[in-house]
Amino acid sequence: MTSSTERFPTSAEMSVAGLGCRFCGQPIRHVVVDLGLQPLCQSRVLREHLNEHERCYPLRAYVCDHCWLVQVQEHVGGEEIFSHYAYFSSYSDTLLAHSKVYVDQMIERFGLNQASFVVELASNDGYLLQYFVEQQIPCLGVEPAANVADAAREKGVPSLVKFFGTVTASEMQAAGQQADLLVANNVLAHVPELNDFVAGMKIALKPQGVITVEVSHLVKIIENNLFDTIYQEHYCYYLVSTLQRIFQHHGLTIFDVDELPTQGGSIRIYARHSENSSLPVSENVHRIIANEESNGYHRLQAYARFAEQVAAAKRDLLACLIELKRQGKRIAAYGAPGKGNTLLNYCGIREDFLDYTVDRNPMKQNTFLVGSRIPVHAPEAIAATKPDYVLLLPWNLERELTEQLSYIRQWGGSFILPLPHLRVIN
Numbered sequence: 001m002t003s004s005t006e007r008f009p010t011s012a013e014m015s016v017a018g019l020g021c022r023f024c025g026q027p028i029r030h031v032v033v034d035l036g037l038q039p040l041c042q043s044r045v046l047r048e049h050l051n052e053h054e055r056c057y058p059l060r061a062y063v064c065d066h067c068w069l070v071q072v073q074e075h076v077g078g079e080e081i082f083s084h085y086a087y088f089s090s091y092s093d094t095l096l097a098h099s100k101v102y103v104d105q106m107i108e109r110f111g112l113n114q115a116s117f118v119v120e121l122a123s124n125d126g127y128l129l130q131y132f133v134e135q136q137i138p139c140l141g142v143e144p145a146a147n148v149a150d151a152a153r154e155k156g157v158p159s160l161v162k163f164f165g166t167v168t169a170s171e172m173q174a175a176g177q178q179a180d181l182l183v184a185n186n187v188l189a190h191v192p193e194l195n196d197f198v199a200g201m202k203i204a205l206k207p208q209g210v211i212t213v214e215v216s217h218l219v220k221i222i223e224n225n226l227f228d229t230i231y232q233e234h235y236c237y238y239l240v241s242t243l244q245r246i247f248q249h250h251g252l253t254i255f256d257v258d259e260l261p262t263q264g265g266s267i268r269i270y271a272r273h274s275e276n277s278s279l280p281v282s283e284n285v286h287r288i289i290a291n292e293e294s295n296g297y298h299r300l301q302a303y304a305r306f307a308e309q310v311a312a313a314k315r316d317l318l319a320c321l322i323e324l325k326r327q328g329k330r331i332a333a334y335g336a337p338g339k340g341n342t343l344l345n346y347c348g349i350r351e352d353f354l355d356y357t358v359d360r361n362p363m364k365q366n367t368f369l370v371g372s373r374i375p376v377h378a379p380e381a382i383a384a385t386k387p388d389y390v391l392l393l394p395w396n397l398e399r400e401l402t403e404q405l406s407y408i409r410q411w412g413g414s415f416i417l418p419l420p421h422l423r424v425i426n
Ligand SMILES: [Zn+2]
Pocket: 021, 022, 023, 024, 025, 026, 064, 065, 066, 067, 068, 069
């Protein structure tokens, strides 16, 4: 007889009852990671609301063992989240540079010209379409947040303030607005009605048109421990093989994939109508899917190690901050991105560790981070208060930010990067 220690199920394991997969509808049976109770991380707290409660929701990622879609339960509708979005893409120089390169590549690869029509879904403040406007290629942005779409119009980017799905796509089709190039960058993760969104892409695409989608690669999220990209507003996390299944289901075929360094490891997939065989499926697609399978992402084992990795990262960051505070150091943060809120709230970091954070976006300044209630100031606060350490919350922009903030070295300041592995850069 072997002796075994009894283990009780965790609350996260018990929470799967009644959940169904957002794509295939099969029952959900497995938790990938539990990040605790978290508020909506793309909101902010105004000074007049400091004495009020905040709504928090359990933040757990689940995996469907039928289609391997990793997903977070939807607690709040997209309308509530995205109608007043505070994120303006143009505040990131890295993203602007990436977008300009993308536009030049697409124009060359697909021979886009003044007779073409480019549509971007979740076009934000026109950060990307502005480069098509510069080249006089007609375009349209579809963006649900009116305040963000206004900023796009000021750049000369025509913008439709709508949620995208089959209804909006049919209206666009009726208005002769089908796309030669349909761009969906960093939006597929945010789509609660996944099937309706992809079905809409099929409708909004011209017969010979091409779709490109940029999204974080689930393999990189797990390999590089990017748990801070998991939040309530990010409903889905994708393998290429899962995307292929979803697109195929809606009459679209993925014919190429690029691997990108953005967001700690993303993919850009290229899709077309399945009926359009003029664009053959590249070797890249087969190679990446074969790698996903051989690295265990079609079995539960690949997901099982993630929760322990995440807990280890929390212990490392807290141990570092505790030690610095014991030495009497002053620590500030840089940035107020959604991912920063996931990290801070999961780790329980408040003003007991971080005096404040700063952000370039004026809409975030003079507000407070959700959950942690850490004050957000303008970037000038760093030069004024000279902290000993600056924790970089958008740590994926390491090069841009360490350069931009290199002046902290004048007073001996150092940077702390929380992920993928904790690092202190003097
Ligand atoms: Zn599924």
